[in-house]
Amino acid sequence: MDAWASKTFDxxxxxxxxxxxxxxxxxxxxxNVIRTFGTTAALxxxxxxxxxxxxIALLGPSGSGKTTLLRILAxxxxxxxxxxxxxxxxxxxxxxxxxxxxLVFQSYALFRHMTVLENVGFGLQVRPRSRRPSRSEIKRxxxxxxxxxxxxxxxxxxxxxxxGGQRQRxxxxxALAIEPRVLLLDEPFGALDAxxxxxxxxWLREIHDRTGHTTVFVTHDQEEALELADRIxxxxxxxxxxxxxxxxxxxxxxxxxxxxxxxxxxxxPVRVKGGxxxxxxxxxxxxxxxxxxxxxxxxxxxxDVEVVADDRDAITGVVTAVRRHGxxxxxxxxxGETQERIEVELPSLAEQTVGSKISVLPQRWRIYR
Amino acid sequence: MATVNxxxxxxxxxxxxxxxxxxxxxxxxxxxxxxPLAAMVLKAATLGFAGFWDIVVSPxxxxxxxxxxxxxxxxxxxxxxxxxxxxxxxxxxxxxxKRLLDAFVDLPFALPTAVAGIALTAIYAPNGWIGSWLAxxxxxxxxxxxxxxxxxxxxxxxxxxxxxxxxxxxxxxEIEEAAATLGARRDQTIVRIILPALVPAILTGFAxxxxxAVGEYGSVIFxxxxxxxxxxxxxLLIVIRLEEFGxxxxxxxxxxxxxxxxxxxxxxHLVQPGGVGxxxxxxxxxxxxxxxxxxxxxxxxxxxxxxxxxxxxxxxxLALFLLLPLAAxxxxxxxxxxxxxxxxxxxxxxxxxxxxxxxxxxxxxxxNLVFGLAAAWAIAKFxxxxxxxxxxxxxxxxxxxxxxxGLIYVLLFGAQGYLxxxxxxxDIQIVFALPGIVLATIFVTxxxxxxxxxxxxxxxxxxxxxxxxxxxxxxxxxxxxVTLPNVRWALLYGVVLCNARAMGEFGAVSxxxxxxxxxxxxxxxxxxxxxxxYNFAAAFAVASLLALLALLTLxxxxxxxxxxxxxxxxxxxx
Ligand SMILES: Nc1ncnc2c1ncn2[C@@H]1O[C@H](COP(=O)(O)OP(=O)(O)O)[C@@H](O)[C@H]1O
Ligand SMILES: [Mg+2]
Numbered sequence: 001m002d003a004w005a006s007k008t009f010d011x012x013x014x015x016x017x018x019x020x021x022x023x024x025x026x027x028x029x030x031x032n033v034i035r036t037f038g039t040t041a042a043l044x045x046x047x048x049x050x051x052x053x054x055x056i057a058l059l060g061p062s063g064s065g066k067t068t069l070l071r072i073l074a075x076x077x078x079x080x081x082x083x084x085x086x087x088x089x090x091x092x093x094x095x096x097x098x099x100x101x102x103l104v105f106q107s108y109a110l111f112r113h114m115t116v117l118e119n120v121g122f123g124l125q126v127r128p129r130s131r132r133p134s135r136s137e138i139k140r141x142x143x144x145x146x147x148x149x150x151x152x153x154x155x156x157x158x159x160x161x162x163x164g165g166q167r168q169r170x171x172x173x174x175a176l177a178i179e180p181r182v183l184l185l186d187e188p189f190g191a192l193d194a195x196x197x198x199x200x201x202x203w204l205r206e207i208h209d210r211t212g213h214t215t216v217f218v219t220h221d222q223e224e225a226l227e228l229a230d231r232i233x234x235x236x237x238x239x240x241x242x243x244x245x246x247x248x249x250x251x252x253x254x255x256x257x258x259x260x261x262x263x264x265x266x267x268x269p270v271r272v273k274g275g276x277x278x279x280x281x282x283x284x285x286x287x288x289x290x291x292x293x294x295x296x297x298x299x300x301x302x303x304d305v306e307v308v309a310d311d312r313d314a315i316t317g318v319v320t321a322v323r324r325h326g327x328x329x330x331x332x333x334x335x336g337e338t339q340e341r342i343e344v345e346l347p348s349l350a351e352q353t354v355g356s357k358i359s360v361l362p363q364r365w366r367i368y369r
Numbered sequence: 370m371a372t373v374n375x376x377x378x379x380x381x382x383x384x385x386x387x388x389x390x391x392x393x394x395x396x397x398x399x400x401x402x403x404x405p406l407a408a409m410v411l412k413a414a415t416l417g418f419a420g421f422w423d424i425v426v427s428p429x430x431x432x433x434x435x436x437x438x439x440x441x442x443x444x445x446x447x448x449x450x451x452x453x454x455x456x457x458x459x460x461x462x463x464x465x466x467k468r469l470l471d472a473f474v475d476l477p478f479a480l481p482t483a484v485a486g487i488a489l490t491a492i493y494a495p496n497g498w499i500g501s502w503l504a505x506x507x508x509x510x511x512x513x514x515x516x517x518x519x520x521x522x523x524x525x526x527x528x529x530x531x532x533x534x535x536x537x538x539x540x541x542x543e544i545e546e547a548a549a550t551l552g553a554r555r556d557q558t559i560v561r562i563i564l565p566a567l568v569p570a571i572l573t574g575f576a577x578x579x580x581x582a583v584g585e586y587g588s589v590i591f592x593x594x595x596x597x598x599x600x601x602x603x604x605l606l607i608v609i610r611l612e613e614f615g616x617x618x619x620x621x622x623x624x625x626x627x628x629x630x631x632x633x634x635x636x637x638h639l640v641q642p643g644g645v646g647x648x649x650x651x652x653x654x655x656x657x658x659x660x661x662x663x664x665x666x667x668x669x670x671x672x673x674x675x676x677x678x679x680x681x682x683x684x685x686x687l688a689l690f691l692l693l694p695l696a697a698x699x700x701x702x703x704x705x706x707x708x709x710x711x712x713x714x715x716x717x718x719x720x721x722x723x724x725x726x727x728x729x730x731x732x733x734x735x736x737n738l739v740f741g742l743a744a745a746w747a748i749a750k751f752x753x754x755x756x757x758x759x760x761x762x763x764x765x766x767x768x769x770x771x772x773x774x775g776l777i778y779v780l781l782f783g784a785q786g787y788l789x790x791x792x793x794x795x796d797i798q799i800v801f802a803l804p805g806i807v808l809a810t811i812f813v814t815x816x817x818x819x820x821x822x823x824x825x826x827x828x829x830x831x832x833x834x835x836x837x838x839x840x841x842x843x844x845x846x847x848x849x850x851v852t853l854p855n856v857r858w859a860l861l862y863g864v865v866l867c868n869a870r871a872m873g874e875f876g877a878v879s880x881x882x883x884x885x886x887x888x889x890x891x892x893x894x895x896x897x898x899x900x901x902x903y904n905f906a907a908a909f910a911v912a913s914l915l916a917l918l919a920l921l922t923l924x925x926x927x928x929x930x931x932x933x934x935x936x937x938x939x940x941x942x943x
Contacts, residue, residue, distance in 0.1 A: 077381075095383070096839050097839075099839075100841070103835075105832055105835075107832065109833050109835070109836040111833060111836075111837075111851055111854075113855065122842070122850070123840035126841055126843070126846045126850065127841060174836075
């Protein structure tokens with residue numbers, strides 16, 4: 001990771017304009033940050049290490065505290081307690097202006113009365129005279145950034161004359177223009193339609209690989225996080241549930257919340273006894289090694305199941321509904337005495353229909369208690 | 370870093386300037402509005418309750434108070450009925466000249482009250498345009514309480530129209546269609562579905578019109594005849610008492626008026642259906658956006674005879690109360706010829722009045738502009754305790770009679786006033802001089818700019834400022850490069866309205882001016898003097914300049930609304 005980061009860093013445009021050390025991408029350390037609003041806590045003691053140059057996703061449902069954390073990093077909000085470090089220096093003692101972070105707002109917050117070019121150049125224009133580039137230099141850099149975000153030719157337009165995806169990229173260029181030490185994006189693709197979202201995702205990944213900023217982006221879309229991020233931070237109710245690579249998060253979710261939030265899932269009540277898993281009175285053919293005896297919940301994914309002919313060691317149920325799902329078919333089963341509902345995915349050619357009996361065994365699964 | 374939210378005055382924020390903005394706004398309001406008003410209440414308190422009561426229930430005072438409040442209630446009720454019809458016609462129907470008529474609805478906001486007063490008198494006097502037709506029928510309008518009613522209808526006309534109009538525009542056609550599919554006849558839909566939805570707006574407009582009418586002075590005194598016990602309104606009685614140096618009486622009447630007005634407003638506020646919120650009363654937008662014809666389907670409009678009748682009523686009402694007085698100003702101004710007209714407006718005293726009027730506006734308007742920006746910055750960009758109180762305080766001058774606005778400065782700075790001896794010993798003259806005129810003008814125009822900026826800036830939120838700050842801009846850079854451009858059209862809008870009122874203010878200025886020709890006479894006061902000297906043509910000539918100012922104001926206002934509707938205020942956007 002470090003090798004990759006420093007390699008890409010060499011190509012950073014900021015190397016041409018700025019020589020200030022503080023423009024280099026930084027490690028960001030969040031230590032036990034608590035933020036309360038009145039009596040409710042939006043963040044309950046969040047700790048996180050973000051590595052220089054990485055593209056990290058804050059993923060969680062609406063209201064889980066993602067924006068709050070991002071605003072604290074940006075210096076727009078102050079934690080009730082806790083620390084934030086950029087490299088090893090205290091960031092909380094820096095004002096917003098001093099913090100030098102590029103923030104892309106969820107609604108872009110483009111300045112309506114300024115052209116695209118003026119928006120992008122704003123951060124340079126407002127620098128103190130001693131650090132302000134010349135007028136022509138500001139223009140040159142803004143145009144260069146517009147080229148980077150593929151908006152050349154639109155520099156004279158006003159924000160209202162742009163499409164959603166174009167505005168998003170202007171906001172992005174504007175944030176890059178200040179040669180930020182950290183780039184923060186709040187739901188960057190939230191307001192765009194599905195096709196544009198997919199294109200911009202790829203585009204963001206490419207830009208990140210070229211510029212090498214430490215980048216934190218917020219999303220509630222797990223697919224986006226899985227596809228785009230080097231690492232994912234799953235937030236729930238103001239707490240971090242899990243931090244890991246997309247593979248770790250998807251294949252080894254460490255809590256029922258992460259399991260059900262990432263990808264689709266079904267769940268069943270089970271018992272563990274003597275290294276065996278029991279559902280109702282059936283012993284399932286699932287190997288459990290080091291699980292202590294007791295009640296638990298089995299989590300499985302619809303597409304990670306296998307139909308078995310022998311129904312003695314499997315989960316057996318009657319089909320209650322069938323739906324088409326892309327190239328396959330989804331079957332809703334009622335299983336066990338209490339008719340628990342689970343979903344399984346089978347090839348579209350499967351001949352079972354409502355009323356048929358199906359026995360399945362999950363191939364990948366987890367038990368939480 | 371830890372903050373206890375419950376105890377903090379304000380929620381922490383990275384946006385700078387809270388202390389400066391709030392401090393300035395509160396100091397300004399304190400000095401201009403609160404301390405002077407407190408001086409009046411203090412003065413009233415020195416009378417003792419018995420002394421106060423004796424003055425208030427003396428027959429002449431009681432008659433004046435009764436006349437003021439009864440005529441105001443009647444006028445506001447008439448305005449409520451016709452206001453709803455006019456708003457309905459302007460929103461729902463299309464007819465030639467509709468946009469022009471819509472623009473003219475605001476004429477009473479822009480036309481100085483003294484000009485309105487002499488124009489209405491010219492129309493309704495026994496030898497006037499309409500008066501001469503009514504006289505043979507035995508109907509006397511001018512110089513009777515009926516004349517007062519006419520003046521109060523004129524000045525209160527825009528309020529209900531402008532509060533109802535936006536609600537009606539937002540009203541979903543689908544609801545009316547739903548009612549129709551459920552079997553409601555058109556009249557049932559109107560009475561049971563639409564009108565109830567309009568009630569809060571009607572009440573708000575009614576309350577604003579009432580508050581304005583009770584305190585009205587300029588337009589009434591010309592047409593009223595001012596006969597004690599018959600057609601003498603309370604604000605006039607205050608002025609008469611002041612001229613007789615009856616400060617105690619003036620104070621008692623002023624205080625009684627304030628108390629009754631606040632009581633009435635509070636009552637209306639409390640009976641508002643749909644909960645008691647300060648939003649309904651304070652966040653009133655007086656100007657809706659005109660949008661292209663709102664064509665309904667057959668189900669959601671009236672049959673043509675009803676339409677024609679309603680349009681007819683609205684047009685006749687507006688013509689009678691707005692267009693006719695405006696026309697009267699210009700016709701009367703040129704009655705004795707163009708030469709007399711130009712002599713009247715180029716005569717030295719007239720020129721001095723023009724200069725003074727411009728000077729007063731040049732001081733008062735920028736002062737209120739800075740105040741409006743500071744107050745809006747504090748209110749819109751921060752969460753703090755007492756915010757709704759500050760918001761209400763800004764509107765306070767709207768519900769204080771202009772005459773009282775003048776009175777409080779006399780009580781504070783006049784020879785008999787609290788600071789009188791000190792000022793005299795230092796040879797400082799405030800009342801009956803420029804400073805007093807400026808102060809009184811500022812008082813009555815305090816709310817204008819702030820009222821336009823607060824809702825817009827609230828709607829715009831703090832994102833743009835946060836973006837600018839995170840890009841490295843300082844507080845002042847953020848203000849000048851981001852915030853100010855975002856509100857520039859609303860600011861201009863507020864300034865134009867503020868200026869119209871400042872140049873046209875009559876009651877407040879009249880009390881503090883001293884009426885020294887060529888020295889402390891503003892244009893409206895000069896109009897009054899000429900009129901009282903029976904120099905009608907000259908009075909109307911100077912008045913015509915003020916009427917031109919009103920037309921200019923309306924033109925700028927409408928242009929801003931048409932071109933920059935989306936950038937003026939949230940409530941005006943569609
Ligand atoms: N300024 C604020 N005042 C009060 N509560 C807030 C404020 N900002 C956020 N919250 C609360 O904090 C929680 C987290 O909000 P947020 O960080 O915006 O979530 P997300 O971005 O993940 O949707 C929510 O419950 C929200 O209501
Ligand atoms: Mg959010």
